[in-house]
Amino acid sequence: MKTMKWLIKRELWENKGSLVWAPTVIASLLGMLALVAIFLGKNVQFNDEGQAMQIGKVTIEGAMRSRIAETLSQAYVASAMPVFMILSLLVFFYCLGALHDERADRSLLFWKSLPVSDLTTVLSKVLTAVVVAPLITMSIGIVLSLVILLAACAFLLAHGTNLFGAVLGSADFYLAPLRLVGLLPVYILWALPTVGWLLMVSSMARSKVFLWAVGTPVVTSLLLLWAEKALHFGFDAGWFAANVVNRILLGVVPGSWLVFSKDTVSLPHEDNKLALPDAIFNASWSTLGGVSVWIGVAAGVAMIAVAVWMRRRREEG
Amino acid sequence: MSAIITASNLSKQYGKKPALDGASFTVEAGRIVGLIGPNGSGKTTTLKAILGLTQFDGELSVLGMDPRTQREALMNEVCFIADVAILPRWLKVKDAIAFVEGVHPKFDRSKAEKYLAHTKLSPDMKVKAMSKGMVVQLHLALVMAIDARLLVLDEPTLGLDILYRKQFYQNLLEDYFDEHKTILITTHQIEEVEHILTDLMFIQDGKISLSASMDEVGERFTEVMVEPQFIAAANALQPLSQRTVFGKAIMLFDGVQRAQLSNFGELRTPSVADLFVATMKGTYA
Numbered sequence: 260m261k262t263m264k265w266l267i268k269r270e271l272w273e274n275k276g277s278l279v280w281a282p283t284v285i286a287s288l289l290g291m292l293a294l295v296a297i298f299l300g301k302n303v304q305f306n307d308e309g310q311a312m313q314i315g316k317v318t319i320e321g322a323m324r325s326r327i328a329e330t331l332s333q334a335y336v337a338s339a340m341p342v343f344m345i346l347s348l349l350v351f352f353y354c355l356g357a358l359h360d361e362r363a364d365r366s367l368l369f370w371k372s373l374p375v376s377d378l379t380t381v382l383s384k385v386l387t388a389v390v391v392a393p394l395i396t397m398s399i400g401i402v403l404s405l406v407i408l409l410a411a412c413a414f415l416l417a418h419g420t421n422l423f424g425a426v427l428g429s430a431d432f433y434l435a436p437l438r439l440v441g442l443l444p445v446y447i448l449w450a451l452p453t454v455g456w457l458l459m460v461s462s463m464a465r466s467k468v469f470l471w472a473v474g475t476p477v478v479t480s481l482l483l484l485w486a487e488k489a490l491h492f493g494f495d496a497g498w499f500a501a502n503v504v505n506r507i508l509l510g511v512v513p514g515s516w517l518v519f520s521k522d523t524v525s526l527p528h529e530d531n532k533l534a535l536p537d538a539i540f541n542a543s544w545s546t547l548g549g550v551s552v553w554i555g556v557a558a559g560v561a562m563i564a565v566a567v568w569m570r571r572r573r574e575e576g
Numbered sequence: 577m578s579a580i581i582t583a584s585n586l587s588k589q590y591g592k593k594p595a596l597d598g599a600s601f602t603v604e605a606g607r608i609v610g611l612i613g614p615n616g617s618g619k620t621t622t623l624k625a626i627l628g629l630t631q632f633d634g635e636l637s638v639l640g641m642d643p644r645t646q647r648e649a650l651m652n653e654v655c656f657i658a659d660v661a662i663l664p665r666w667l668k669v670k671d672a673i674a675f676v677e678g679v680h681p682k683f684d685r686s687k688a689e690k691y692l693a694h695t696k697l698s699p700d701m702k703v704k705a706m707s708k709g710m711v712v713q714l715h716l717a718l719v720m721a722i723d724a725r726l727l728v729l730d731e732p733t734l735g736l737d738i739l740y741r742k743q744f745y746q747n748l749l750e751d752y753f754d755e756h757k758t759i760l761i762t763t764h765q766i767e768e769v770e771h772i773l774t775d776l777m778f779i780q781d782g783k784i785s786l787s788a789s790m791d792e793v794g795e796r797f798t799e800v801m802v803e804p805q806f807i808a809a810a811n812a813l814q815p816l817s818q819r820t821v822f823g824k825a826i827m828l829f830d831g832v833q834r835a836q837l838s839n840f841g842e843l844r845t846p847s848v849a850d851l852f853v854a855t856m857k858g859t860y861a
Contacts, residue, residue: 261678261679262678262679264678265674265675265678265679266679268674268675268678268716269671269675272667272668272671273664273666361664364662364664364665365660365662366663366664367656368629368656368660368661368662369662369663369664369715371627372627372650372651372655372656372657373651373679373680374648374649374651374652374679374680374681375648375651376648425847425855453820555735572631574624574629574630
């Protein structure tokens with residue numbers, strides 16, 4: 260346990276720029292943009308039931324008021340969505356470098372001179388990718404969305420509509436971040452095939468890791484497509500692209516599971532309205548009822564095992 | 577005395593070229609052993625085998641463990657500094673100390689800090705801001721703070737200036753080495769290590785061609801500045817090598833009685849470098 264703590268610290272020292280500063284800077288920029296839009300913008304609109312209205316001009320009362328308060332307190336976390344999308348890039352490139360950089364800068368032998376097994380080292384990198392990095396990004400995202408929410412409420416207050424009480428008094432306001440963190444297990448399971456694939460390539464490729472990681476599955480898909488179309492092989496290249504290529508490249512995108520299981524799990528949402536956060540939460544967990552996620556987990560674990568073996572056996576120079 | 581390393585019949589091939597070809601040797605506790613050989617003779621492969629960094633055939637026991645299967649346990653007792661084991665550029669001095677303290681059960685922070693106090697390194701300094709000599713100082717500080725039983729050094733001072741090199745070996749001898757520790761060292765800078773070695777191993781074409789203590793080496797090998805009139809007689813005793821310095825023939829003999837040789841001229845104990853050159857004759861021919 261103690262060793263793992265230090266290994267994860269080590270990963271954070273090495274990758275502080277991408278895992279901590281990148282999301283912080285992006286969140287700050289988004290926050291500033293949002294604040295500028297809220298306080299200077301003349302066209303802040305709520306689209307509700309097809310009717311656009313400018314909140315700067317009217318005082319909102321009654322059912323409309325509680326509806327806005329409800330939406331805000333349920334969905335405010337969604338305003339940090341761009342930060343969560345950045346997370347997929349961070350995790351993707353973190354995994355690509357995780358086992359390659361130590362070989363490239365020849366520090367591998369230094370790490371290997373310490374009594375830490377290859378399994379523990381690789382696991383520390385997996386944990387950093389699927390637990391530590393998402394938690395950091397989530398915290399930053401939650402802070403950002405809180406800032407935007409409070410700014411929006413302050414703006415409304417300045418125009419005569421006080422939503423502070425309604426929003427802060429709503430249980431959803433407190434549940435929203437918990438729901439987000441509660442999606443982490445789903446994220447981990449769906450991200451494992453991608454993390455495993457990237458770590459495996461990272462442990463194998465001598466150089467041009469990105470090209471190997473992305474090129475191999477894409478070229479394979481094209482070859483299969485060609486074989487299917489030109490040679491009339493009875494193989495479904497589209498299936499391969501959707502079930503293998505996408506899963507090993509896009510699994511680190513938050514929410515990818517809803518796309519991957521769209522045939523089996525549908526999001527209940529009313530027409531023209533955003534799906535409600537608890538519906539997203541429930542649908543996300545119900546994707547774990549399918550078989551495909553577990554096949555992906557098994558494949559991911561197998562590829563991580565290959566990465567451990569490569570780190571153990573591979574000789575440099 | 578107990579053997580720290582026992583190797584018998586180590587073999588390893590890279591493709592068709594043998595890197596180790598049945599090398600056998602033992603290293604006793606409390607010794608400083610120099611493993612000396614020309615480029616491509618199997619030095620680094622031997623060290624990698626001892627450190628569990630490569631697969632090989634043959635029997636090898638390091639501190640009673642098999643490096644192929646018990647690497648992690650072995651690394652509690654073994655340290656190494658290699659020219660190729662570079663500290664990562666982003667690492668800070670204080671983080672390096674904290675990390676090794678965190679993962680190594682035998683690390684003593686106060687020793688590392690005491691050693692670093694004599695250098696120009698500061699806790700917040702990053703490796704990328706250091707000269708090569710300073711990086712080696714940091715690495716040595718980390719290693720000297722670990723109470724390991726075996727220290728393996730692979731060209732530790734390559735690329736350092738003479739001040740750093742002298743200081744490195746001085747620190748090693750004065751502050752690190754004691755009768756419970758064993759040091760195995762490879763280097764091409766033979767002149768700088770020969771006075772600290774207690775044992776010498778020559779490796780050639782993947783085989784150990786000489787393994788002896790420095791005392792035995794002194795008894796076995798003798799250099800003679802042969803007077804001109806005795807050259808034919810001296811040649812009859814089959815010297816290992818012969819060179820000429822200021823018009824005088826200097827011959828190196830293996831296992832010839834000193835009393836017998838003293839008739840030919842002035843006797844000297846050969847330097848390890850001369851011995852090395854004589855033994856490895858024809859390696860690149």
